[in-house]
Amino acid sequence: MIDLGPHADYIVASYAAAGLVLGLLIGASVLANLAAARRLAALEAREASKPAAAKQ
Amino acid sequence: MSAILAVIRRELTLARRIGAGVELGIVFFLILISVVPFAIGADQKLIGRIAPALLWLAALLATLLGLDRLLQADEEDGIVDHLQLAETPLMLVLAAKALAHWLVTGLPLSLVAPLLGLMLAIEPQAMLPLSISLLIGTPALTLIGLIGASLTVSLKRGGLLLSVLVLPLSIPTLIFGATVVKEAAAGRAYSTPLMLLAGVSLIMLVVAPLAAAGALRFARN
């Protein structure tokens, strides 16, 4: 590990802050995507099964 | 032209009837200024130094607070629909409404500001520049507010959102306006910030009615 000098804390903190914000952005985007995909799949499955049930 | 005048006359009458005329704006301005010494202490020197900023902030708030009703009442009555079908371009009607709003807020504020400046220990030579800067700058505040009002017109509780949208855009006006008074108080030339202030107002005069008319038309679709 290289020596970051007397202000190492600030350097680490700023990288941590940037990582946190990016992590939150990525996490929120991916979770929202997965949630939407799951709900859409459930809805489409229901739509697909319903007409079949009605025809019987 | 007569349609524009009619719009202005109607706005002024309405403002008077619902008790939101000139007097209330001035009283609000006065109260804002009176509250300040309680918040920062009765230090005459300190108050004198921040007075230009205070007066401009007060003008900003006074202009902002009446804005959410500028179009909302008309939207609820269905008047906005009529204005869109009218022959007079919506842009001009909106500019007329902004002018009427300015006549009952910005204009009286500019006129009484020197009096309040006296209370706030502003240098005597800065009184006239204070009035002039408010006279030139408050139209920009009203016009920026018009954009915010048109964007939030159909929202139930648009007031707070309106402030969030409008305040960042009014920063240049605030900077140039307060600088005019500060420079004048220090006995320096203040024509540059005054010109810039006028520039902001003129740009807003072009942009705001256009954007507001667009927002209203699209809200209706």
Added chain:
Amino acid sequence: METAPKPSLWLRLANPAAFNALANVLLWPLIVGTIAAFGYGLYGAFMTSPADYQQGETVRIMYIHVPAAWLSLFVYAGMAVSALGTLVFRHPMADVAQKAAAPVGAGFTLICLLTGSFWGKPMWGTWWEWDARLTSVLILFLIYLGIIALWRAIDEPQRGARAVAIMTLVGAVNLPIIKFSVDWWYTLHQPASVFRMGGPTIDRAMLTPLFVMGLAYLLLYLVLLIVRMKTELMVRRIERLQIVAADKQARQGGSR
């Protein structure tokens, strides 16, 4: 795509299915590129680049701070173009892109502010200095927040899209004025030193990691944009399906 004249790529992208197909092709290469760029950029930022003779090791904050500032403006410019796409060309994907981009842009702006603050503490001695550049970025952040708030306040996507588009364009007109006024208000900061007339004054060993990090941010932005646009399209489809389902239910209930 059976229509006789083959529509342009731009037009074909108006179709969500076509957009999804293209997005799926692009997504994984972009993700790989993002990871590679971040890896190389961070390696360069910590290993190969020297410490600044004036600022010492704290200059390493630059590699995440400055590209974030670039991206905050780049994303806003993209949103302004999308706004034109919504208002002028009525391109259906324009407002989807705009809605997807706003939080990402706000995120980059926030990174710029936070890292600037961490940079400022050892350099200026305070967490926050009201200097022209940081203040401009702060105002940009506030405009982003206003746009996101406007998205949330309007529930109909169609109407919301147009209101937000107008707000975005008004902001775009105002940003240069704000930038100018803030600069004018306070001119104390070091002058812009990367894109200056007569070539950059920063050492090459610092410039390469800086640009690689910029590329990494850009690629990450594209990845997030694609993922969020796909999400938004799915959400809109869910809403449509639910309306159709509720409609069908109501009709069946009425006929009985």
